[in-house]
Amino acid sequence: MAEPATSLEPLTPNEDKPARHVSLAGMAGWAIVLAAFVVLWQFGGKPLEWAFDYPRGWQIPARRWIGDGMSWLVNDATFGLFTFTGLTRFIADVIEAPYRLVLSLLATGALSGVGSSAVQVLPPLSWIAVIAIVTLMGYRAGGRQLALLAGGCFFLLAAFGQWQSAMTTLASILVAVPIGVGGGLLLGIAAWRWPAFELALKPLLDLMQTMPVFAYLVPILFLFGFGPTAAIVATLVYAMPPMTRITILSLNGVPSEIRDLGNMVGCTRRQMTWRVMVPSAKDGLMVGVNQVIMLALNMVIIASMIGAGGLGFDVLSALRRLDIGAGLESGLAIVALAIALDRLSQAFAHRQPHHVTGRDTPIARHPYVSAALAFVLVTALVGLVLPFVQTFPDAYRLSTGTFFSRVVEWININFFDTLEAVKNALLLNVLIPFKRFLVGLPWLGVVTLLGFAGWRLGGLKLAALVSALAFLIAATGQWEKAMITVYLCGISVVMAALIGMPIGILSAERRRLWRWVQVVIDTLQTLPSFVYLMPVVMLFRVGDFTAMIAVVAYAIAPAIRYTALGVRRVDPRVVEAGRAMGCTPWQLLTKIKLKLALPEIMLGINQTVMLAISMLVITALVGTRDLGQEVYIALAKADTGRGLVAGLAVAFIAIITDRLISAGAARTRARLGLA
Secondary structure, eight states, X not given: OOOOOOTTSOOOHHHXXXXXXXXHHHHHHHHHHHHHHHHHHHHOTTTTGXXXXXXXXXXXXXXXXXXXXXXXXXXXXXXXXXEHHHHHXXXXXXXXXXXXXXXXXXXXXXXXXXXXXXXXXXXXXXHHHHHHHHHHHHHHHHOHHHHHHHHHHHHHHHHTTOHHHXXXXXXXXXXXXXXHHHHHHHHHHHHHHOHHHHHHHHHHHHHHHHSOHHHHHHHHHHHHOSSHHHHHHHHHHHHHHHXXXXXXHHHHTSOHHHHHHHHHTTOOHHHXXXXXXXXXXXXXXXXXXXXXXXXXXXXXXXXXXXXXXXXXXXXXXXXXHTOHHHHHHHHHHHHHHHHHHHHHHHHHHHOOOOOOOTTSOHHHHSHHHHHHHHHHHHHHHHHTTOHHHHSOOGGGXXXXXXHHHHHHHHHHHHHHHHHHHHHHHHIIIIIHHHHHHHHTSOHHHHHHHHHHHHHHHHOHHHHHHHHHHHHHHHHTTOHHHHHHHHHHHHHHHHHHHHHHHHHHHHHHTOHHHHHHHHHHHHHHHHSOGGGGHHHHHHHHOSXXXXXXXXXXXXXXXXXXXXHHHHHHTSOHHXXXXXXXXXXXXXXXXIIIIHHHTHHHHHHHHHHHHHHHXXXXXXXXXXXXXXXXXXXXXXXXXXXXXXXXXXHHHHHHHHHHHHHHHHHHHHHHHHHHTOO
C-alpha cells in the first residue's frame, strides 16, 4: 500500500487538477457576479431605479412596530398579578439596595433624609483605609509588586482629586460585576446543558455585543427610569455576553476524563455541574470575570448619560466644555482604576488556595481580613480628629489639566495651517470620493455580492445570513446611512491597518520594542472612547475627518497585537528552511512569515472593525451623518423605535463583517495547512 503524500511533497498532475479546477470555477463565478454588478450599477438607471433607492412603499415598518411594542410593555403588559412596569421597578429596587449600601461605604457615608436635605450620620471609608484594603488584596493575590501597583493606582486617584468620582464609579462596578458574572454563568451553564437553548441564545448574544449601547438606553430609561440603577442595567446588557460565551467554552473544554470520573462516583446532575464541571473550568471562568470588569469600566461614560455619575460624568462634562485637561485627568483615572482591577482579578484567578488548620484562631485564619478591618477602625477613629486621614488634603492635590490644555493650544497656534491642509487634502481626495462611491451603489447589487461572498467562504448558510441581514438594512430605510457608516468604518480600518501592521511586524521579534508597544496599546484600550474625541475636536474641529482620526486611535490596538502575535507564532523551522534556501530578509517576511501569519492578521482586522463600529456611534457627537447620529438623535428624542432600528442596522453590519472575515480566516488556515 502506497504511503500518502505529506503536505511538503509535490502534488502529482492528477492531484493538482481538482484544486486548479475549483480555483478556476471560483474565479469564473466572481467574474460573472462582478460583471453583472457593474452592468446594474452603470446601466440600471431609471429602468431599475428601485434597485438603487429602496421604495418607501416596500419598507418594513419596524420603527413603528418597535415603538408600539414598547408602549404596550410600559402601559398594558401584565404577567399574572404583576404589570411589566411593576416587574422592572421591582428589579430596579433589588439592584438599588446593594448599590446604595456600597455607595454609602465608599463615597457618601450613611445619610439621614432624602435629596439636598440629607444629613451625613456616618462618614464613608477613609481614602487611607480603601488604599490599605486594595494593597492587602494585591499582596495576598500577587505579592509585593502587585500590592504596590494596586495601592499606587488608588493613591493617584486621591492625589489628582478624582477620589469622590472614582468611588462612585467603583460602587457601580462592585454591584454590576457580581450580577453580570452570576447571570452570565447561569446562562452559560443552561446553554451548555441544553444545545437548543444555546442555539437560540447565540443570536441574542451577537446582538447584545454588536448593537450600540445608545440604542438600548432609550428602552432601559422607559423601563427602569433615570438614575444609577438604569445605568447598572445597561452595563449588564453590555458586559454579560462575554461571560456567557466563556462559560460555554470553558465547560466544553473540561477533559472527558473528569466527566467520566464524576459519573463513576455517582454524582447527580447538580453535583456534576457545581462540584465537578465549574471547579474544573475555573481558569477559563476567571477570564470571563476579568472581561466583565473591563467592559463594565468601558461603560462608565455612557452610563453617566442616564444618571450613573462618577468619572464618566466628569469626562462627559469636560467633553461638552472642550476642557481637554480635565477630560484627560478623569479618563486617566478610569485607566488607573481599570489597571488595578484588571491586575487584581487576574492575580486572584491564578492564586493557589491557602489551607489552614481548624486549631488556628480567627485572626490567624483570616489575617488579611483582620488587618483590613483594623485599618478601617483605626482610620475612622483618627479621622474624627485629623481630617486629612479621612479626606485627602486639597493643598496636596496634583493636576496636569492646565499643561495638556496649553499643549493643545500651542499646537493650534503653531500648526493650524498644516493641520488644515492635511485635513482638506484627505477629505477632498480620499474621504469624499469614497463616500460618494459607496452611497451610489445599488443595494440589490451589494446584497447579491455579499451573498455570493458568503457562499464562496462558508456555504449556503452563511450566504443566506449575510444577504438577509443586508436586505433588512435596506428594507427598514437605513441603506444610505449604513453606507456612510461603512465608508467611515472602512477608511478608518484601512488607516489603522496601514499604521498598525508595520508596527506589529517591527515589534514582533524585538522584545524590548514590544514591551513599549504593549504598554501603549494597553493604555489605548483602557482609555474611555470619549477621551479620544477631545483632542481631535480641538485640533480638527467637527466632521468626518475628526471622526476618522478618533476611530483610528481607538481601533488600532488589535491590528498591532494580532499582527505581532501571528508573526511570532510562525514555526521557526519553516523560517530556518527559508534561510537555508537563500531567502533574503524581505523574502522571508513577505513569502513566509506574513503568509503563515495571515489568519491571525485577518482576525486582528476583524477586531479592528468591531472596535471601529462601536466607536462610530460615539463620533456622532462630532457631526457625522451615519447610523451613529441616528441612534444619538433617537436617544435625545426618547424614540425607542428609531434608536433600535438604527442600532440593529449597526449590529447587522458588524455581524456581516465578523462572519465573512472569520470564514475567510478559517478558509485561509485550511489552505495553509494550519487548521
